[in-house]
Amino acid sequence: MRADAIALDLDGTLVDSAPDIAAALAHALRREHLDAGFELRTVRGWVGDGPDALIRRALGARGVSDPHPTLLQRLRRHFDEATLAAPLAHGHAYEGVEATLRQLSRRMPLAVVTNKPTPLARAVLDAAGLLPWCTVVLGADSPEQRKPAPTLLLTAAQWFGVMPSRLLMVGDGPADLGAAAAAGCAAALVAWGYGGVADPGPAVWRLRAPQQLLALLPPQAVSG
Numbered sequence: 001m002r003a004d005a006i007a008l009d010l011d012g013t014l015v016d017s018a019p020d021i022a023a024a025l026a027h028a029l030r031r032e033h034l035d036a037g038f039e040l041r042t043v044r045g046w047v048g049d050g051p052d053a054l055i056r057r058a059l060g061a062r063g064v065s066d067p068h069p070t071l072l073q074r075l076r077r078h079f080d081e082a083t084l085a086a087p088l089a090h091g092h093a094y095e096g097v098e099a100t101l102r103q104l105s106r107r108m109p110l111a112v113v114t115n116k117p118t119p120l121a122r123a124v125l126d127a128a129g130l131l132p133w134c135t136v137v138l139g140a141d142s143p144e145q146r147k148p149a150p151t152l153l154l155t156a157a158q159w160f161g162v163m164p165s166r167l168l169m170v171g172d173g174p175a176d177l178g179a180a181a182a183a184g185c186a187a188a189l190v191a192w193g194y195g196g197v198a199d200p201g202p203a204v205w206r207l208r209a210p211q212q213l214l215a216l217l218p219p220q221a222v223s224g
């Protein structure tokens with residue numbers, strides 16, 4: 001396939017961060033004297049739409065379907081503080097990701113496009129040792145930017161001066177595929193992430209290991 005740049009999702013694609021997200025969520029809920037006893041696999045299923053959606057899902061699971069905005073704000077503040085204090089204390093980059101990004105970054109620019117806010121995303125990437133290989137980190141700093149909206153992918157394409165059709169979005173969830181479709185980008189779905197996509201359709205590449213990206217995008221396929 002031809003791609004001139006890659007956009008990479010963060011949680012569930014580059015890093016197995018669910019244990020840290022679960023710890024930050026538990027910290028936030030406890031600070032507000034709320035029941036924080038969620039299983040890791042439950043929290044894992046809530047990752048992918050950003051921390052505000054995560055917090056709403058946790059509250060919803062406790063029967064709080066219409067939380068007060070100030071409670072949401074406080075929970076977000078506690079969540080962000082906990083994440084910045086220990087971005088990746090329990091999780092790690094998936095095996096093969098660091099070496100793959102290092103090699104790919106010599107061939108083409110790499111953007112991280114995530115529903116995490118940018119400061120949290122940068123902290124996690126730094127802790128994972130992946131930040132040096134990322135040309136730009138684009139997080140969802142406002143609700144409108146959140147995947148499946150195409151905004152961040154279009155920003156990445158513009159940033160790199162490439163057509164959206166020559167930007168490959170690599171992700172683990174429906175928001176990633178939705179954003180790729182909305183932006184007109186090619187898409188690849190990883191097999192190791194937090195999932196939630198039963199049938200990605202024939203146009204989507206399937207990756208069983210990060211290293212497969214190197215074969216999918218050989219050096220001679222790079223233009224310019």
Ligand SMILES: O=C(O)COP(=O)(O)O
Pocket residue numbers: 009010011012046047048049050051054113114115116173
């Ligand atoms: O839910 C999040 O915090 C972000 O998820 P993403 O990196 O998969 O976009």
Ligand SMILES: [Mg+2]
Pocket residue numbers: 009010011012013047048171172173193
């Ligand atoms: Mg993800």
